[in-house]
Every structure is written in C-alpha cells, then in structure tokens.
Amino acid sequence: MIRVIALTPAGKELAQRLRTFWPDSALDYKPKPFAEQVQRAFEQGESLIFICATGIVMRTLAPVIQNKRQDPPVLVLDEEGKFVIPLLSGHEGGANEWGSQVAQTLGAQLVVTTAKPYLNPVYTLGMGCERGCPLAFLESLMLEALDQNDLTPSDINSLSSIDIKADEVNLIALAEKYDWVFHTFSADQLSTMEAFLSSRSEYVYNTVGVYGVAESAALFAAHNVTGSEPELMLNKIKNAKATCAIGRSFP
Template identity: 75%
Template sequence: MIRIIALTPAGTKLGERLQVEWPEADLQYKPQPFAEYVQTAFQQGDWLVFICATGIVMRTLAPVLQDKYKDPPVLVLDEAGKFVIPLLSGHEGGANEWGAQVAGRLGAQLVMTTAKPYLNPVYTLGMGCERNCPLEFLESLMLDALAQKGLTPKDIHSLNSIDIKADETNLIVLAEKYNWPFNTYNAEELASMEPLLSTKSDYIFNTVGVYGVAESAALLSSKIAAQNEAGSEPELILNKIKNAKATCALAREFG
C-alpha cells in the first residue's frame, strides 16, 4: 500500500495531487500518534511518501530500519513539490524508479544520492501538422514547447510523428536543423500509448487512426529510446499545444 504523510496544509495539497495519480494511496495529515503510525506502516512493508523535512523521517524510522533488501521504499518531498528524494531502498527497493515516476508526474526534480544513479531522463518531441506545413509554424511551436519546460534543443533526443508524415518536408528540415533523428510510427504502434494521452480527438482518430499524433509519438519514442525494462511508463511533461497548422507535445522516460 502507498501511504502519503503530510505535516502541513501545503503538504496536504501536494499529497492530494499525488492521489490523483495514485488513487489507491492513503493520505494522512499529521497522523497520531505519529511515530507509531509511521513505524507500523514501514514494518508492514507499505511504500511511504513523506512531505516534510528529511530529518523528521530519519529520526522516526531509525528504530525500525533493517537493511536495503528488506526495507520498503521511502520518498521525501518538499511541500512545494519541487524536489523528490528517494531516501531509503533506492536501488533494491525500487525507490529510485518510483521517485522518477513521481517527479515526472509533478514536473519536479529527482534528487538521487545513491553512488551510481542509473536513471537518466530521455526527452522526446512529438509533432503533427497539416500537409506542407511551413517551417516557421513548426519551429516556433517547438521552441515555445521547450521554453515552457525550461529545455533546449540539445536536451531533445528525437523528433517523432506518424508514418504518413514520413515525407513531410519541413518536419525533416526541422530535425536536420537541430541534429535530431526523425522517427515515424504507424497507427497501430502509436495506439499502444492511448491510455497515457491527456486528450483524445475523435476527429484525428477518424482521419489518421490514432487519438493524438503529437502526444502518442512523443510517448512511444521516449519509451523506446530509454529502453527502460523496469516496467515504468513514459510521461507527458507537456500536453499537446498547437498553433494554426501544427501540434506539439513533450514526453520523458527514464532509462
């Protein structure tokens, strides 16, 4: 079971955001008696998310710690949701991978302190457009997307779209300009990302066979590029944005 423990009203609001992503999680605000609640949950193997200072967590859990092979994963977040720290059982218990997922959902920074962090973010760009879309529409939208997430073109692994755009001249030109691979996928391949889409367009589905080109292509390419065998899913870090002639989305996976 996942237990989210918050010690401030702001932390509780952040915990509620996490509950949207993990509806099965139990959220508690200042559970009492605090030490007994936390230690019991830890000893029964519950996965714990603390939204408070790391010192409080360590002092409370110290009496019940066993070893990295038996202890459940523990994450610590600041109440602003800017940082996610896998505190215990990083590698063996899965806290690093879980922390990466939480950071991805919140748009937060993952702070790993293990000796050899094994998760690196892979950012991918998905785009759709009208036939013969002018380069300025594609490039301006792409740069806007990157700016919204504080990324630069050098952070991007690849540009991706649906296979019917494999010969789209200015998508090819855009990829060449920024030295990105340009990958395209068929509708069946892109359909595997459907559960992760932020929105679904019946119009797009009826036109090309998928509910969203930009988001699907970004998600699928990040999943493939990261080669993450741990079972996690890619995340949209920027839902589809659009202008008059194109759409764009950003995805991230850790590998």
C-alpha cells in the first residue's frame, strides 16, 4: 500500500499527479491528528511519500522507527516536485529504487545519501569455529544468519576464515556443499578490518591475533572482491561451537 501525504495546496496537486501513475495509492491531505495517522501507517508497513519538509517527517517517525530491514520505505518530495529523497530503508526496503522510479516519472532529481545504491552488493560469510566442529553446527548457524537477512546460499560470494582454519574439514565441506569458494586470511590481513568490527574479544585476540574471526573474515573478503569499504550486514552470531557474520560491499 502506497500512501501520499501532503500538507500544502501545492503539495496536494503534486500528490494527485503522482496518483495518476500509482492509482492504487491513497492520498492524505493534512491528516489529523497528524502524528497518530502517520505513525499508524508506518507501523502497518505502508510505503510512504511525504510532500513536506524532511524535518517534519523525521520528528514524526522517530518514535516508531525500528531498523532498516523492518521499516517500510519512505520518500520525501518538495512541493514543486523537483527533488526526491529516499529517507528510510534505502537499500533493504527498496526506497532508493522506488525513489528512482518516482524521480524519472516526475523528471525530478534523485537525492541519494546511502552508499552506491544501485550497484549489486557482494555478500560474504565469515566463520570461526572450534577445532573439529561438526558440520551440523556450522550449517545450522550459517542458515540462521542467512535467514535473518533474507538471503539464500546463492546470494553468497564466498566463505572465509582465518588461515589457521585452512584445513578445517567441515568449513571446507560446507563451502563445497554450497559451491562457495573457501578463503582464509592471515591475522595481519584480518587486523586491517578492526575499525569495522561490532565488538572486540580480548580472548580471541590473545588466541589467534585478531579481535574477531567471523566479522574480520567476512569484512576482509567483501573488501577483497570489490576494493571498496566493507560493512557488516550481520554482526557476529554464535552457537556452542561456531561464530558467523555477513559482510557486504558494493562494486
């Protein structure tokens, strides 16, 4: 469900113009009570187009924003229809792509503030584990990680770990089962990702020389593919015998 919200007569005219292209959308002109109506639509998962000041939108939605994988896409337009800003859920929620469609429809300028939004991301898995970790522990944790991010094994570019795991039988087996390349990297290489880690373990550092194997490996692998700055799509999760993280970068 698309809902267009306008606060001025000029904004209403633009909203009506938009609805000729999205006839199933709803138009709210000066909804009252404003915050209650808008927050309810957002919490119900409606895709929202605001024709008003960005500050109004942020102050209104701030109490109900959850996270970028759960929140619906939100666009903000000026009342003249010159600019389209994907404000929330740019990558995961599709606001960037939707904003591009709206901008092309109106002949407007798309204003994107997220990183390289239209390039296909590279997803990488990083894993650490106890020596001799059973395949079932690795596989179940990996599938949980993918499920949390609506990914499938075919979305993954590679599986990576630290070089002391180069002969870890079931990491190799997991990569072979899902047709992934298995990479391992040295502690010196992985340490270059320290600034991007979500947390740091002194125990892991004292054991293998990096503050986190799964996150470091996922990040370094993502950077290695594209050469661009990587990010964690999923911070490290773990079970009794293994850890897993997902890295992402854009070409």
